[in-house]
Amino acid sequence: MAKLTTQRQALLDIINASHRHWDADELARAMSDAGQSIGIATVYRGLAALESQGLIDSIQLADKKRYERADKAHHDHMVCTECGHIEEFSHQTIEQLQLAAAHEKGFTLTGHQLVMFGLCHQCAKGSES
């Protein structure tokens, strides 16, 4: 039902063109910078459509949702609490253990999100006393 309009294609292109994790505001600004201004509501609607079509992925952080390209295998995230840097990692065994744990509790799993918090290499170095 949802259409891949010109604007949604542009959002998708921006997201696919980098490995960043974008929030709605950043995407609106990026569109603006590229000469195609876009309403913020349209950004949210477009992102929701793209995500439900599986064309992009997202992670829900404490304050906001961030979107990323979906053309990679499932992975989880490590967020630096100092600089906001996001590192990705995937671990097959963890995924399998999660499935087993869910099954054990009688849950039918539809998704999951693992976010690890800490200091990235850079920030850990910087904060040595």
Place this chain on the structure above:
Amino acid sequence: MAKLTTQRQALLDIINASHRHWDADELARAMSDAGQSIGIATVYRGLAALESQGLIDSIQLADKKRYERADKAHHDHMVCTECGHIEEFSHQTIEQLQLAAAHEKGFTLTGHQLVMFGLCHQCAKGSES
């Protein structure tokens, strides 16, 4: 620095008296029901204080933060997207693999949160067509 005032003690007691995962609003209402009305700002401040003192734990869900007792070993959560039921589970191996993965990426881990989404046993049964 933070004081364990009468109100904060009462919040702590409510949380410790059950295995529920409370949000700020529910706690304010519970206090009210118990005859000690409390300002919502005070609830938030109290919860932040209790959490930073390690007296309670919290999980950040997509929409809001929920608080739970801290007297158990670390665990993660499974949330039923239908009824909101939260099931807890802990998995030693997953924890260890997370630590290893973080180390590999040069991250100094300070915390993590794993939330799994799906249908609980009850809701899975109910939605069979």
Place this chain on the structure above:
DNA sequence: CAGATAGGTGATAACGATTATCGTTATGTC
């Protein structure tokens, strides 16, 4: 082509959880 239908768009209001502000109040210390 005309009209119908289904979505999409954008400005903006509304929402909901959380935090900030600020005057007041309780607690602890000399």
Place this chain on the structure above:
DNA sequence: GACATAACGATAATCGTTATCACCTATCTG
């Protein structure tokens, strides 16, 4: 008791996100 420090409560403010509503656009059907 007087002063300092933190907590409290009402309420305004913040901020990400969603709803509303009045257009607009594309596609289909005859």
